[in-house]
Amino acid sequence: SQKIEQNSEALNIQEGKTATLTCNYTNYSPAYLQWYRQDPGRGPVFLLLIRENEKEKRKERLKVTFDTTLKQSLFHITASQPADSATYLCALNMDSNYQLIWGAGTKLIIKP
Amino acid sequence: ETGVTQSPTHLIKTRGQQVTLRCSSQSGHNTVSWYQQALGQGPQFIFQYYREEENGRGNFPPRFSGLQFPNYSSELNVNALELDDSALYLCASSPADSYTGELFFGEGSRLTVL
Numbered sequence: 297s298q299k300i301e302q303n304s305e306a307l308n309i310q311e312g313k314t315a316t317l318t319c320n321y322t323n324y325s326p327a328y329l330q331w332y333r334q335d336p337g338r339g340p341v342f343l344l345l346i347r348e349n350e351k352e353k354r355k356e357r358l359k360v361t362f363d364t365t366l367k368q369s370l371f372h373i374t375a376s377q378p379a380d381s382a383t384y385l386c387a388l389n390m391d392s393n394y395q396l397i398w399g400a401g402t403k404l405i406i407k408p
Numbered sequence: 409e410t411g412v413t414q415s416p417t418h419l420i421k422t423r424g425q426q427v428t429l430r431c432s433s434q435s436g437h438n439t440v441s442w443y444q445q446a447l448g449q450g451p452q453f454i455f456q457y458y459r460e461e462e463n464g465r466g467n468f469p470p471r472f473s474g475l476q477f478p479n480y481s482s483e484l485n486v487n488a489l490e491l492d493d494s495a496l497y498l499c500a501s502s503p504a505d506s507y508t509g510e511l512f513f514g515e516g517s518r519l520t521v522l
Binding site: 300341342398 | 412441448449450451452453456464466496498500510511512513514515516518
């Protein structure tokens with residue numbers, strides 16, 4: 297069966313450390329993989345997109361890797377801050393269709 | 409530039425009633441998608457509209473229907489509400505020249521069915 301898995305338990309990280317979130321998928325061949333941030337009661341906010349032929353993408357303190365062999369993406373936040381506390385969702389695009397298939401998200405808590 | 413706006417932000421209905429949710433897409437975006445997000449879950453794709461036509465549908469029954477208007481705003485209608493329809497309903501728009509699927513979301517409409 298097809299599924300997308302993210303750490304179901306909250307991830308607690310000390311301020312200043314690097315937070316690493318995992319997104320694993322099975323029986324999908326995504327053209328793109330996206331990461332979004334969602335605060336409680338709000339809509340998701342786009343962070344980064346990585347294509348199937350890219351290994352790594354960076355944006356400021358954020359880094360995403362994409363391993364199509366392992367069927368896994370890692371999302372890193374360096375020099376983490378309490379303001380980074382939120383739920384982070386990964387989503388897959390199969391092709392140019394706008395339909396995204398989402399993981400359930402990982403709640404990240406950055407402690408001062 | 410105005411972002412995606414949704415209304416109402418919160419509403420309470422009873423089983424069997426009907427509801428209409430509204431969405432104004434971001435300026436320059438001609439594609440609108442609707443998602444349902446249950447508590448603690450990722451969004452689930454309901455359907456997408458492109459130039460006033462339905463352009464893809466997820467695994468939702470026909471009592472979930474929609475419209476897109478010439479100004480690209482959109483409505484989601486749900487008939488015969490069930491308790492399981494309680495969720496955050498998210499509208500997202502996409503720019504006309506994007507082929508990567510990046511979505512711009514509104515803040516959502518929180519529906520509670522009693």
